[in-house]
Every structure is written in C-alpha cells, then in structure tokens.
Amino acid sequence: MKILELDSGNTRLKWRVLHNERPIHQGVFLNTEDWEVGFNALLSNIGMLDKARASIVSGTDRSQLLASIIRKIFGIELQIISIRPIWRGLQLQYENPLKLGVDRWLAMQAAWNHSSSGACIIVDSGTALTVDVIDHQGVHQGGFIVPGQVLMKKALLTNTAELGISYEPTASIELGNKTIDCINHGVLAMSVSLINAQTERYDDVTVYLAGGDAPQLEPHIRARSIYMSDMVMNGLALADREN
Template sequence: MRILELDAGNSRLKWRLLNNGHIVSHGFLVNSEDWQHELPKLLDQIGQVDSARAAIVSGDERFALLSAAVNQHFNVTLLKAEVKEECRGVQVAYAGLGVDRWLAMLAAHHLDWAENKEPCNKIVVSCGSAITIDLLSDSGNHFGGYIVPGVGLMKGVLHTRTAQLPMVEPEALTIMPGTSTAECINNGILAMAVAMLNSRQTQYKTACGKECTVYLTGGDATLIQPYIQGECYHHPALVMDGLSFAFEQEGR
C-alpha cells in the first residue's frame, strides 16, 4: 500500500510517501514557488499511489488545488484530516483547534508507547510562521495553549512597522545581548521565544507537580532547542506522524 501524506502549512507543503507503513521518500515545496508548474512535476516523480491524505492549515483554496491535482494524477480522493474532540486518547480543550496542533499532539501522545517511555506531561510546540504551544497531560487531556508570532514573523514586523530597523535574515547564534542593531533584533527575538517556552514549562511543572517534556517541531525548532530547559526532543515529522495516527484510527 503506497500512501501519499501532505502537510500544507503557511510556508511550505511538506510531503512523504509511505510504502507498507515505511517512509520511502519525503520533501517539501515552498509556497512561493509556481504551484501550477512544480506540483504536477512532484506528483509525476512520486509515482502511482493507492491513497492520499492531507493536513491543511493554509485554507480551502489550497486544499481544492491539492485535491484536484491528486485526483488528476492518481485517480484517488485526497482525504482531509479533521479535528475530533476525542481521538486515540487525546481530548482537545476547545472547538476550533488548528488541525496541525491536533495532529502534533496525537503524535506526541503516542511517542511514549512507540519509544517505550513512561507516559509524561508534555508541552507540544510548533516553531513555524507562528509558534504554537499546547499543554498535554500524560493521560491525553489538552489544557489549552498559546499562539504567538514566529521568529521570522517577528523580524518582519519590526522591519515593516518601524522606520529604520533592518530586516535581519541570518539566524541568531545566541540569546546574549547584541552588540549591533542586527544582533539586538536577532538575539532579542530568539530570547523572547525561548523565555516563553521555558516559563510555560516551569509553570506547568509547578501546577501539576510533575516533570514535563517539550516536543518541538517546525522550521525553527533546531534554533530554539539548545536553550530549552529540561527534557526536550525535536521531532521534525510530528504533524505527519499525527496524520498517520488519525487515519489509522479510521482504518484508512
């Protein structure tokens, strides 16, 4: 069984191909690329699939485009992941939760069993265009979370909404005080993101009286990970893994 999985985010379309449950290839397309040209080329390279499923946070128009392309190339229906109030032991805190956050929590909740670990309280963090933070108990109860601008978005806002601050492209190398305008922007934004995550980890630990583990995913995860206090794991495919869990539950 060859299954195509798609994660359509705000910045990139990530994809991977499963063959009998094993990942055989993966990659991404940047959303700014010419989709009418690049997407058909990608689907041609992937070859025939038996099923396709997707997580979409970039809007109905993007799903319609992907669905039409997948159906044209493979003659299969693109299945769309939908948030469920309770699924595979994870119970969400409120309606309207983003599907990417839900899938990441599904995957994080099941990593304990997959990796033979004791169940633990978790902070599930996606470090992308936005930074999303979700608190998840060892039993799968979602206690809510936070959504704040991501590192790149914060840099862009400083540049566009101030008269003289530059757009800083390179990644920050430290959270120490900067000695130039570019370093002050870079290091300061990274320090803000790190401080928020560490403070939430401390608060959650204090509230529940247990240690909690941070699970990071998203493009800026490797930038943030070195500064996180306590146990922290980087799982680049967390949303994709959650996509598999969600559809396995339904037998598709």
C-alpha cells in the same frame, strides 16, 4: 503499500511519500511559487500510489484542488483528516475544537502517543510559533500562537527606522552589545522564555519541537526535549490507522 502524505499550511505545502511505512521521498512547495506545476510534476514521477492523506488548513479551495489533482492522476480519493475532540487518550478543551487547526491537533497526537511521561508541550516554530500544553491525563490545557522569529524581525524592520536586521539563524540569548545582536538575541530569547515558562507547570514534562527555528530553540529549553521534524505527518499516520 505506497502512501502520499500532505501537510498544506498557509505558507507552504509539505509532502512525504511512504513505502511500507518508511519515508522514501519528501519535500516542500512554497505557496508563493508556481506550486501547482511542481506538484503535478512530482506526482507524475511517483509511479503507482495506493493512498493519499492530508492535513489541510489552507482553505476549502486548496482542499478541492489537491483532491482533484490526485483523483485525476491516480484515480483515488484524497483522505482529508479532521479533528476528533476526544481520541486516543487526548481530550481537547478548546471552546470550539473544530477551530483548533488540524495541523496542531495532529502534532499533539504524535507527541502524546510518543510521550512516556504523559505531560508534553508541543512547539511548532515556523512563520508562527505555536505552543500547546497537554497534562499528564491527556487533557489539552490550551496554547499560544505568536509571531515566529522572522515575523518579529520584519515587524521591527517595517515599523522602526534605520535598524540593521539579519534573518540568519541566531544561537545566543545573551544580552547584545550591538543593535543587530540586541534584535536577534532578543527575538530568540522571547520565544525561549515563552516555552520555558510552560515547562514549569509540571515536574516531569517533555517538549516536542518541529519547524525551521527548532534547532535554535532546543539548546535553551530547560526540560527534556525531542526534535520531531515530521510531527504533523506522524500524526497523519496515526489518524489514518484507525479510520
């Protein structure tokens, strides 16, 4: 069976093709590109497709467009996954669970169903840094959404004169001895501190990391950590199996 998986976010469309549950192709279209042309070209070269499933947080218009493209090319319906407040042992405590964001929920499902210790912290470090905490009983305690490292640097560049900004990945959280290091190390240290503060909630906890900044964050995490690059996609597969 060949399956197309889509993770449509606010800044990019991530895709993956599975054949008999194994990834064979994957990639990303940025929303700033002429993504629709590239996406159509991609689908035209996939060949036969048995199923398509998606996590979409980029709005109803994008959902309808993606569904229309897939229906036209393959003659199948796009399965758009929605949140279930209590499912597979994970219970949401969000004031309005449907406002959580299906991508965060799918990432939590992937981590919770992988975790051996139970308690886990899910970190997605992209344009925004999201942190979600699940206790040993599978109850989502809540989370944080803050600017990612690039956004924090852009805020300094926009609002402060004559600062040298580098968007290259940073490895150190040590005190800086020049302005550019003070900025880069400080931005990384803020993200690391936010995550490590949550690890102190539990004696036994696993931190699951995804997103472009994960390689810079992981060496500084004080708890057991696992890098799971396709966390949302893995959650998609779980959600689809029980539909």
